[in-house]
Amino acid sequence: MNSLPFRRPLSAAETVYDYAYRLEKIGYDEMLIRKEILRHDSPIDLDSYRIFNSSSDARIRYVTMIHQLTPTKPHKGLVKKLAASISISDKEAEDAVCRYEEVGAMPFIPWRLSKTEQ
Template sequence: MGLERYDKLPPQVGESKRDYALRLQEIGHEEMFMRKALAYHFHVEISEFSAFFNAFELARLRHISMLRLLFPNRNNYSLIKKVSKNLGISDELAQLWVARHNEVGEVTFIGIDDLRSK
């Protein structure tokens, strides 16, 4: 499935931020896409995202999968730093998420085929 545009995926009437994010996660989006969608549709501040997305494991693991596909030669330390920067989380928390990704392996997401074909 190709990439969708977050501005073209509005929340349903009465849908909360959490339910909207859950719906986007369910259909296969990664965390950065979901952040953009929440910021666009709900005017959520960036500072709210790091804690909010701790509850969205699949979205976060998909983002790490995307980073690994974009930069396949990146070492673990560099990946941890990139995850920390991208998601606005501590290096320690990023290390835990990268370790979790190492346990789970690649998690597919919308747009993965587009990245693989590059």
């Protein structure tokens, strides 16, 4: 994961929210933002950040990645996978998948895809 583009650690002058927002703006998906934030020792409630909601770019990018990894997964399967992988409610996952279906795929940093899928 050290080869991710634009990776710059949380600076002393930056809040965790600012860091998450910066990562979202450069194309990180929600799972990757969560992992990057958790690398820092500050105890935080990730779900309290606006960045993690059903219509955020970061969440839509993550749904895009899940859908690309499992393109035959039906709507309900996509909802269950999203809910389980980032520990959100089925309702939040349903909202995100519906939003994804509405706006379409968003580009993301392919940190999970194999070399042949990139």
